[in-house]
Amino acid sequence: APQLDGYFQKVDELSDKFIDRLRQAVAIPSISAEAARRPDVVRMGQFLADELTKLGASVELRQLGKQEGTDLDLPPVVLARYGNDKSKRTILVYGHYDVQPAQKSDGWDTEPFELVIKEDGRMCGRGSTDDKGPVLGWLNAIEAHQAAGVDFPVNLLMCFEGMEEYGSDGLDELVYAEGKGFFADADAVCISDNYWLGTEKPCLTYGLRGVNYYNIEVSGPGADLHSGVFGGTAQEPMTDLVRVMASLVDTEGRILIPGIAEQVAPVTPEEEGLYDSISFSLDTLYESLGSKTTIFDDKKRTLMARWRFPSLSLHGIEGAFSGPGAKTVIPAKVIGKFSIRTVPNMEIEKTNEAVIRYVEDVFRKLGSKNTLKVYPQHCGRWWVASPNHWNFSAAAKATERVWGVKPDFTREGGSIPVTLTFEQATGKNVLLLPMGSSNDGAHSINEKLDKRNYIEGIKLLGAYLHYVAEEPMN
Amino acid sequence: APQLDGYFQKVDELSDKFIDRLRQAVAIPSISAEAARRPDVVRMGQFLADELTKLGASVELRQLGKQEGTDLDLPPVVLARYGNDKSKRTILVYGHYDVQPAQKSDGWDTEPFELVIKEDGRMCGRGSTDDKGPVLGWLNAIEAHQAAGVDFPVNLLMCFEGMEEYGSDGLDELVYAEGKGFFADADAVCISDNYWLGTEKPCLTYGLRGVNYYNIEVSGPGADLHSGVFGGTAQEPMTDLVRVMASLVDTEGRILIPGIAEQVAPVTPEEEGLYDSISFSLDTLYESLGSKTTIFDDKKRTLMARWRFPSLSLHGIEGAFSGPGAKTVIPAKVIGKFSIRTVPNMEIEKTNEAVIRYVEDVFRKLGSKNTLKVYPQHCGRWWVASPNHWNFSAAAKATERVWGVKPDFTREGGSIPVTLTFEQATGKNVLLLPMGSSNDGAHSINEKLDKRNYIEGIKLLGAYLHYVAEEPMN
Numbered sequence: 038a039p040q041l042d043g044y045f046q047k048v049d050e051l052s053d054k055f056i057d058r059l060r061q062a063v064a065i066p067s068i069s070a071e072a073a074r075r076p077d078v079v080r081m082g083q084f085l086a087d088e089l090t091k092l093g094a095s096v097e098l099r100q101l102g103k104q105e106g107t108d109l110d111l112p113p114v115v116l117a118r119y120g121n122d123k124s125k126r127t128i129l130v131y132g133h134y135d136v137q138p139a140q141k142s143d144g145w146d147t148e149p150f151e152l153v154i155k156e157d158g159r160m161c162g163r164g165s166t167d168d169k170g171p172v173l174g175w176l177n178a179i180e181a182h183q184a185a186g187v188d189f190p191v192n193l194l195m196c197f198e199g200m201e202e203y204g205s206d207g208l209d210e211l212v213y214a215e216g217k218g219f220f221a222d223a224d225a226v227c228i229s230d231n232y233w234l235g236t237e238k239p240c241l242t243y244g245l246r247g248v249n250y251y252n253i254e255v256s257g258p259g260a261d262l263h264s265g266v267f268g269g270t271a272q273e274p275m276t277d278l279v280r281v282m283a284s285l286v287d288t289e290g291r292i293l294i295p296g297i298a299e300q301v302a303p304v305t306p307e308e309e310g311l312y313d314s315i316s317f318s319l320d321t322l323y324e325s326l327g328s329k330t331t332i333f334d335d336k337k338r339t340l341m342a343r344w345r346f347p348s349l350s351l352h353g354i355e356g357a358f359s360g361p362g363a364k365t366v367i368p369a370k371v372i373g374k375f376s377i378r379t380v381p382n383m384e385i386e387k388t389n390e391a392v393i394r395y396v397e398d399v400f401r402k403l404g405s406k407n408t409l410k411v412y413p414q415h416c417g418r419w420w421v422a423s424p425n426h427w428n429f430s431a432a433a434k435a436t437e438r439v440w441g442v443k444p445d446f447t448r449e450g451g452s453i454p455v456t457l458t459f460e461q462a463t464g465k466n467v468l469l470l471p472m473g474s475s476n477d478g479a480h481s482i483n484e485k486l487d488k489r490n491y492i493e494g495i496k497l498l499g500a501y502l503h504y505v506a507e508e509p510m511n
Numbered sequence: 512a513p514q515l516d517g518y519f520q521k522v523d524e525l526s527d528k529f530i531d532r533l534r535q536a537v538a539i540p541s542i543s544a545e546a547a548r549r550p551d552v553v554r555m556g557q558f559l560a561d562e563l564t565k566l567g568a569s570v571e572l573r574q575l576g577k578q579e580g581t582d583l584d585l586p587p588v589v590l591a592r593y594g595n596d597k598s599k600r601t602i603l604v605y606g607h608y609d610v611q612p613a614q615k616s617d618g619w620d621t622e623p624f625e626l627v628i629k630e631d632g633r634m635c636g637r638g639s640t641d642d643k644g645p646v647l648g649w650l651n652a653i654e655a656h657q658a659a660g661v662d663f664p665v666n667l668l669m670c671f672e673g674m675e676e677y678g679s680d681g682l683d684e685l686v687y688a689e690g691k692g693f694f695a696d697a698d699a700v701c702i703s704d705n706y707w708l709g710t711e712k713p714c715l716t717y718g719l720r721g722v723n724y725y726n727i728e729v730s731g732p733g734a735d736l737h738s739g740v741f742g743g744t745a746q747e748p749m750t751d752l753v754r755v756m757a758s759l760v761d762t763e764g765r766i767l768i769p770g771i772a773e774q775v776a777p778v779t780p781e782e783e784g785l786y787d788s789i790s791f792s793l794d795t796l797y798e799s800l801g802s803k804t805t806i807f808d809d810k811k812r813t814l815m816a817r818w819r820f821p822s823l824s825l826h827g828i829e830g831a832f833s834g835p836g837a838k839t840v841i842p843a844k845v846i847g848k849f850s851i852r853t854v855p856n857m858e859i860e861k862t863n864e865a866v867i868r869y870v871e872d873v874f875r876k877l878g879s880k881n882t883l884k885v886y887p888q889h890c891g892r893w894w895v896a897s898p899n900h901w902n903f904s905a906a907a908k909a910t911e912r913v914w915g916v917k918p919d920f921t922r923e924g925g926s927i928p929v930t931l932t933f934e935q936a937t938g939k940n941v942l943l944l945p946m947g948s949s950n951d952g953a954h955s956i957n958e959k960l961d962k963r964n965y966i967e968g969i970k971l972l973g974a975y976l977h978y979v980a981e982e983p984m985n
């Protein structure tokens with residue numbers, strides 16, 4: 038096992054400095070969704086570049102051109118390399134330096150762009166946990182190694198973007214282009230931009246669901262109609278659309294479309310045993326849900342439903358009346374929006390075909406004179422990595438060393454599209470190594486990162502690099 | 512039969528002057544929906560008051576206080592009396608001097624607030640047919656009588672409001688308050704604010720459907736959720752709502768709620784015969800619909816569906832995603848909006864009870880843990896007058912005299928709530944006497960009033976007053 042005590046001790050000694058670094062970063066309101074904040078996003082990228090340069094990394098601010106459909110420059114991607122020793126392994130890490138919008142008036146207890154440290158250790162501020170804390174974690178790990186005089190165990194490639202919260206405009210192209218370029222010697226990838234499953238136990242994440250997003254358009258009249266004049270004489274697109282949407286899924290979340298369940302990988306007896314040991318309670322779910330309106334009331338079925346089974350959600354309808362109050366309109370054209378979260382071994386094309394066939398069939402049975410169109414709006418594949426890869430076993434050993442407990446191996450219900458991009462662009466194993474905990478409130482008011490998670494998280498990132506350097510390549 | 516030739520001739524002689532009066536009125540952009548246009552609405556009321564005063568009427572501009580929820584003064588109601596001869600009958604007429612919003616950039620061929628007269632006789636401009644032409648019709652009738660030296664056959668009470676296109680804020684209270692006051696000696700009421708059923712044949716309108724407007728609220732989670740994290744584990748309010756909405760009505764417009772059809776007055780053999788003679792073609796319907804997506808393909812069933820059977824329209828959903836693009840939200844609380852057009856002998860309370868019982872029943876069968884609320888948002892009763900009343904027979908005789916054809920007796924599918932208000936406040940028969948034709952485009956771009964309809968309409972309003980004066984009170 039690697040010698041880590043000197044490094045750990047230095048992280049503790051420097052903790053005030055590391056918190057101050059996070060304070061400086063949170064103070065920059067790098068909101069990628071707001072055009073007026075674009076200079077702050079750029080300033081945040083520059084802050085990272087300056088800090089990295091001071092630490093001895095070689096840094097490039099890569100320009101990505103204009104934001105799609107605007108005249109606005111995209112913020113640069115910070116590409117950095119720390120160490121270039123051919124005898125060491127090379128680890129590529131990704132993070133983002135932009136944040137979600139936030140205003141005190143949204144309901145924050147404190148100023149969102151001021152890091153406020155509470156007595157219980159919560160460090161509140163926009164971006165604290167998503168994703169400035171983890172990004173600075175890598176910088177702090179470098180600094181603590183230098184201060185402790187401990188040789189850095191790997192070459193570190195860094196890719197920090199500034200548009201993650203607003204669609205990662207331009208990033209995919211760069212990652213694919215640099216797969217055999219700047220990222221060419223990466224042996225594995227590590228992304229710290231997700232969260233523990235609960236609040237107490239660390240985890241490593243090896244799977245994400247994909248998402249296929251669909252539009253169902255029903256149109257008839259040439260323009261919106263008045264329901265007084267036309268109600269009872271015209272076939273109404275809303276009537277048809279709602280009937281089609283009602284046929285997709287039921288209250289218990291069962292997808293009623295044939296050809297979906299058939300594609301799902303069967304649960305193996307080995308997998309059956311994995312869920313019991315995972316630290317997760319229904320109470321945590323009720324708390325995050327804000328209600329007890331769950332489909333299942335047991336841990337195992339809930340986790341399986343979130344991680345390894347598909348789900349279908351109806352998001353809304355475009356073109357219908359959606360304001361408060363009353364409007365007696367018969368909408369002429371309505372577009373129902375729904376998505377299916379996908380899992381192994383579902384195929385995008387096969388799923389699209391099943392959806393389109395079924396929706397067209399249900400509509401045909403209505404016998405309507407209206408016109409139907411159904412099509413996917415965007416599709417992103419699920420991702421599952423091998424948790425037996427040395428990248429994961431190194432992270433597991435590091436976790437046990439820092440937190441004194443074996444991490445849970447988890448999957449997530451949502452998508453982090455960049456994960457698949459890095460896997461495909463580099464052809465290497467990707468590990469999701471979270472720093473924050475499930476109640477950090479990443480996109481909510483009062484976002485926080487616990488001081489404990491930040492400081493131990495810095496230790497964990499450094500320790501992971503040491504174990505990665507030593508782990509046999511299986 | 513009354514002597515009308517001198518009056519008719521004078522209307523023709525003065526037609527340029529009457530068109531000029533309409534031109535002046537159209538030039539005032541009295542848009543009640545736009546706060547910034549409120550001074551123009553007031554100016555339009557003042558214009559009417561001035562014109563009426565010049566004609567010798569006694570006029571009052573009645574202030575109604577502030578617009579609900581704003582600091583804006585409501586435009587005044589123009590209350591006027593022309594003639595006070597106890598030996599004459601008194602007719603109360605209603606109209607509105609405000610208009611719908613309009614901008615050239617909406618797609619108008621000409622400036623909306625400039626009356627442009629086309630070669631084919633179309634007089635284009637916002638408010639030309641709705642409702643400035645008809646309102647000025649009464650003023651023009653007075654002027655032509657004076658110019659022709661023909662005694663005005665009745666006392667005329669006028670009530671012209673300036674908020675009709677934005678909810679008639681404050682009008683009901685005034686009408687009820689003046690029922691035994693300013694309106695006390697009215698023998699009948701005439702409203703010219705609707706349209707011919709088609710484009711060639713005049714009609715008299717004696718019925719309107721009512722409308723009950725409902726909200727169905729389904730809520731569960733404490734806040735909107737991310738479908739990646741919660742899809743498959745939470746019972747989704749949208750799923751339940753869409754299933755409930757799908758159970759209300761089918762593609763053929765059949766209302767699936769028990770207890771509605773049972774309240775509808777049966778079709779009598781006498782009524783069966785009324786529809787054949789009415790001037791209405793499916794082609795007109797296809798044109799106004801902009802498609803052929805009708806429920807029926809014959810005149811009789813179409814007119815019955817519009818006039819004398821209830822209909823149910825789904826208007827939209829509040830709280831769900833309604834924008835363009837994709838959003839992977841699970842809405843926490845969604846409010847479905849629908850309305851039922853009501854007809855004789857449906858009762859508001861009985862209908863509400865049937866709706867609430869049915870919706871609650873459908874929801875209960877879903878077995879959902881979410882919470883349902885269903886309630887009427889507003890309810891307005893249907894209205895049917897007796898077309899055998901002397902008010903109607905006078906208007907029928909005047910129509911035949913002016914247009915050379917017996918009018919169709921029609922009903923409408925929509926509501927004109929003020930009709931019922933005047934009936935209830937005065938206890939007198941109300942006649943709807945349209946001036947414009949079905950393709951005038953009242954609330955659309957390129958609104959127009961045909962010159963023929965305006966000039967013959969002025970004759971018709973005057974002639975109606977003469978016949979009303981002579982008709983035996985049956």
Ligand SMILES: [Zn+2]
Nearest residue numbers: 167168201230
């Ligand atoms: Zn993030």
Ligand SMILES: [Zn+2]
Nearest residue numbers: 167202479480
């Ligand atoms: Zn985020």
Ligand SMILES: [Zn+2]
Nearest residue numbers: 607641642704
């Ligand atoms: Zn009107």
Ligand SMILES: [Zn+2]
Nearest residue numbers: 641676953954
């Ligand atoms: Zn109108």
